[in-house]
Amino acid sequence: MKKIKEFDSTLFQEELQKRISIPVGEFEKFFELWEFKHFKRNEFILKAGEIPKFSIFVLKGCLRQYIVNEKGEESIVYFAEERHWIGDLPCMRSKTISNFNFQAIEECELLTINADNWEQAFAKFPWWTEAHLTGYQKWASMLQQQMADLHTKTGEIRYLNLLKAKPALFQRVPQHFIASYLGISPETLSRIRKKIFNI
Amino acid sequence: MKKIKEFDSTLFQEELQKRISIPVGEFEKFFELWEFKHFKRNEFILKAGEIPKFSIFVLKGCLRQYIVNEKGEESIVYFAEERHWIGDLPCMRSKTISNFNFQAIEECELLTINADNWEQAFAKFPWWTEAHLTGYQKWASMLQQQMADLHTKTGEIRYLNLLKAKPALFQRVPQHFIASYLGISPETLSRIRKKIFNI
DNA sequence: TGAATTTCTTGACTTTAGTCAACGTTTTGT
DNA sequence: ACAAAACGTTGACTAAAGTCAAGAAATTCA
Structure with missing residues (x-):
């Protein structure tokens, strides 16, 4: 995990502006609360049993x-791709142990905010609170x-729905992760795919 | 559905104070944004396909x-007992059609807040926003x-966990609602109970 | 690049849960 | 209080998905 000072903050600002309009000049102050972090493939970002730091x-x-x-047994509850937010805020804020693991599936470039800065952002920037709440x-x-x-839906239907909703995901994560996210075994997913695509 | 003017607001205030401390005198102003409503057993409070009014x-x-x-097929996603909050805020706020049905299982006394008042509460009472976000x-x-x-858990385990977590619920709602909430058929729940309690 | 590792597939079998139907019990509203 | 409706149980059968094991294919990284 290494830190880099320079990088493009446009993506971040754009994603925020999508949800809310930021008063002129405030983004820069807000942005100072965030820190850039780099993680390698398979690296753990936060581990279950620890207090989330950011x-x-x-x-x-x-x-x-x-x-x-x-x-x-593992169960994946969320994939965060580019432009997504992820973390265990209740545990970070209350400084309690999280039950969730957060792991890089690929090389990752992240912006992180620690507990103190999160509370500050929350106190200083009403637009942030509003975007967050919504x-x-x-x-x-x-x-x-x-x-x-x-x-109410079978694994097959859930697979097809996810494929439709997030086609790009299937190109970047191993199939058994998709299975775990869908709540089915890797073998079952393999058979579902065979049934759908082979015949 | 009939309206009553007088009733005890203590329960409401207590529940709020549990989460956050309210500046003196603010509760009364906040409370004016809410309206008392009474519903009979089985009455629909909000229906799927409609814009939630409160x-x-x-x-x-x-x-x-x-x-x-x-x-x-019905699938219950939430039971709201006394002191619980319930509604479809995203749809109420964006004035879009909700996919959820809200129905009284028993005679209900509710406090409701409409879209305009919700936005007002949100703008005027930071403690409310904070409690809400948390x-x-x-x-x-x-x-x-x-x-x-x-x-990862079988229906039986999920049943036992729910029984432990919310024992009172089992005394007031029909068993097939519990089944629906657990994501199993009424017959399966009946068999689970037989297995657990009979032998 | 190539050995090691991870991932995916397939078969055989088991478990879990769903479906349909019938029937007894309980609850409800008038 | 009682008829009607809703609810719960059980049996027989079916469907969906999990498990275990072995081997093929793909990927990784040193």
Whole structure:
């Protein structure tokens, strides 16, 4: 993990402006709260059992958030590609141990914000709070929808839906990660693909 | 659905104070943004396909949030008992059609806030925004955990976990609602219970 | 580049859960 | 209080998905 000072902050600013309009001159001050970090493929960014030190915006690369249960089985709950936000805010803010692992699937360039700076951003920039709140509201709704899909749709349907929704993901992450995210075994996903594409 | 003017706002204030401290005198102003509503058993509070007119705090009773898929299958994604918040904020705020149904399982006494008042509360009371944001952050994490449970745990384990986490719920909602919430068929839940309790 | 590692596929079998139908029990509203 | 409706249980069967094991294919990185 190495730090670099110079890089292009346009992507970051653009992504924020998509959600909210930032008063002139405020982005620079806001941006100072963030730190650039670089991770290698397979490197752990945050580990379960530790207090998350920062929260993340993905500039480049792809990472996975997953949980390991008592039996040692992994379950991926989120993929963060470019322009995505990821982290365990409740645990970072309350300084408690997270249950989630965050690992780089590819080489990653990240912007990170630590707990103190997060609280500062929250206190100083109302537009940030607003964007954040709106984002979380939408996300929670999406997660509920996803839960209902797990209840009522077969693995095959969920696979086809994900393929439609995030085709690029399938080009960059191993198939067994997709299986884990869909909540099916790698073998089952292999058979689903055979059934769909072979005949 | 009838309106009543007088009722005890203590429960509401208490629940807020649990999360955040409210500056003296502000609760009353905040409270004016809310409206009391009464619903009968089985009454629909908000329906899928409509724009949600308000968001809810439950004073008394219990309601369910569920989604119906293309095949007409229902899937319950949330139960709101006393002191719980429920609604489809993204759709209410953006005035778009919600996919969720909200129905009273019992006689319900609710506090509701409409879209305009919600935005006002958000603009005028920073403590409200803060409580809200923190609440959503935790909730999203919980939903992710729940998704992982759906991936890796059997129906039986999920049933036992829910029984432990929310024992009171089993005393007030029909068993097939519990099944729907757990993502299993009513028959399967019946068999799980037989297996656990009979032998 | 090529050995080591990881990933994917396939077969055989098991487990878990769903479906359909029938029937008994409980709850509800009038 | 009672008829109607909703709910829960059970059996027999089916479907979906998991597990284990072996081997083929692809990828990685030294």
